[in-house]
Amino acid sequence: MPAVQFNLFDQFRLNNFNGGGVDFILPVTGALNMAVMSALYVPDQNTDTDWTAISANEVTGTGYTLGGNPCDNGTATVDAGGVVTVDAADPDTWAQDPAGFSNGRSCVLYEVGSGQLIGYSNDFGADQGNLNGDFFIAFGVAGIMVSQR
């Protein structure tokens, strides 16, 4: 049940207001990916923008597809109280494999088409992976991001 903070990259937030925003809704599949990163990736929340610039630091192992797993069905909804919530399906489980990865320390959400980085988790606190069991990541109850009235 460990939970870590999920942070939005500053340049992603900026891009949403200058014409470079991410369309979370379409396509419904394959738009967003969640990748698992090793300790070699040290996020710079203020300046990191591009998946290709950091992808060399993702984990590798059997059962892990390079680029990560898709987070399908992006949704942007507003409730009666005016709270706008952006969310997506959690990435598929990385199934247990004796040749899997064991050095996951954080994860990164990015748009597949443009490579634009969206957000990243804080350090898991210890190495994680699918070596000894399935590895599953879920967004928190509040989703990916929230905009209050």
Place this chain on the structure above:
Amino acid sequence: MELNFAPSDGEKLLRFKARSKRLKLAIASEKAKDTPNNDTIESLSKELDEKLLFLRNFLED
């Protein structure tokens, strides 16, 4: 925002319940459009069914 790795069933319950509400809103919003995208509705509905099945099974256990 928060992210869970290796979430418990209880955490999944809370997450899936919140996600189900958003999926229902998103489906209703898409259906209300002048030209709704049937692929979007189908994909969102499929995920909603999966989440509701998990919630139902959890409550029955």
